[in-house]
Amino acid sequence: MGQKLKTIIAIALPVQVILVKWIGSYPDFVENYYSNGIYPRISQFLRTLFGWIPFSIGDLFYTVLVILAVRYLYRHWKTIIKKPLLFLKEIVVVLSIAYFAFHLLWGMNYYRQPITWKLGIEKEYTKEQLVSFTSYLIKKSNEYQTEITGDTIDLVKIPYSKKEIFKKTEEGYSKLKNSYPDFEYKRPSLKSSIYSLPLTYMGYGGYLNPFSNEAQVNGITPPYRLPTVSGHEVGHQLGYSAEDATNFIGFLVTSQNDNPYFKYAAYSHALAYCLSDLSRVDEVKFKEILPQLNPGVKKNYKEVSEFWEQYENPLEPVFKSIFNTFLKVNNQEEGIKSYNSVVGLLISYHQHHTF
Known part of the structure; x- marks a missing residue:
């Protein structure tokens, strides 16, 4: 040149x-x-x-x-x-x-226009709505955890390989397109990243490669988390860049899957966001509601927490800061905090649709 x-x-x-x-x-x-x-x-x-x-x-x-x-x-x-x-x-x-x-x-x-515009939902919600919705998610998470394990004590173990999880995610999108044609997933390209270990040290569950349009999933994360992560990354492939939007799409496609393991993964993951939000706005209510959660669900949370803890390192906050800046530069004013904005989308959607 x-x-x-x-x-x-x-x-x-x-x-x-x-x-x-x-x-x-x-x-x-x-x-x-x-x-x-x-x-x-x-x-x-x-x-x-x-x-x-x-x-x-x-x-x-x-x-x-x-x-x-x-x-x-x-x-x-x-x-x-x-x-x-x-x-x-x-x-x-x-x-x-x-x-x-x-x-x-x-x-x-x-x-592009935000997903709130596309689906006619809002992000705003009251504390009362948050408490009510969190209680609902606790109920649903407990139900599926008990259905799968047969008791309230054991954690849920996903019995599928990564390829099977990816395939079931594709099937979930095939079902979702019946209600939302815009979410039709043609020509699947969902893979485990070669660099799953570096992604883990950086604190990421996956990413979309914009140059090859491959949805990359961190393949060494606990299998319990893979259904929602896979749904999230495919959401990026479908053209939704905002992290709250793809978190919401990931929940939607995973919760509407006929598989009980996927439903459990969706409800318990959404619940984790709501519990985190509730602990921030009303710690007293958070401590009051937390004992309602089955021990088995708490064990799945502990499993994920311990996984990330073992890879904590001084550079992780640096990578998060870089990504936060990247999001803000690219029209995402909330930056990395936008992940948690999924709570408002879930509550608003639940007001209009039962799931």
Whole structure:
């Protein structure tokens, strides 16, 4: 690539940023022409291209990029020292290309209409609604835990492999599309990440690779968590970028699955968010309501908590901070706190639909 072309691409970066923000200020336009226009075609093409491959092409793509970057630094370190501005230009060129590819292939979904607009629900709720809904989720979680284990004491153990969980997630979306055609999941591409261990150290349950449109699940997390994580990541594939929206979609598809293990995973996971919220707004009520929870459900919570505790490290808050900034830059004002905003969506949806 010649220096003239590199200069043009580098100059294009700030132009792209301005253009994305300008287009993003028209969410109706993004919703109609990107999220429901060109994006479904792009995503289905990428999933057709890579979905049949049993391992993550996106993870390999990142690996190759890192190797090439290290190789470049090793071979050109003398030039970099002599001509640092030229090296800076190379970095800007790479960023410009990545920025363009990211927003074309997936990133413009950050600027679409929120899921509250799509489903006619709200995020706001009262403390009374939170208490009532939390009690309901405790009841449902207890019911499925008892149905599965035969008592109130034992934790639930998912008896399926990762592939079986992924397949059942796909089946759940096939059922969900009957009520919500927009959630139809064509050309599945749901995989366990090659880098599940690094993801765990960073504190992530999964991610969507925007360049290959593969839904990547952290394959070493407790199986009990995999149904909702899988549903969440597929929600990103369908073009929903906001974390509260994909948490909600993950709950919806998992709770509507006919499988009792999936229903338990959905209700107990939603309950964890509600209990966390309740402990924040009314600790007295939280302590009053917590004993209603079956010991077996609490053991599943402990299982997940102990799993993450063993991977705690000083860098995890750094990765979380970076992701928090990334979300805020991409039109998610709440940042990483948006995960917890699913509580309002669940309560509002429950007001209109029984689940």
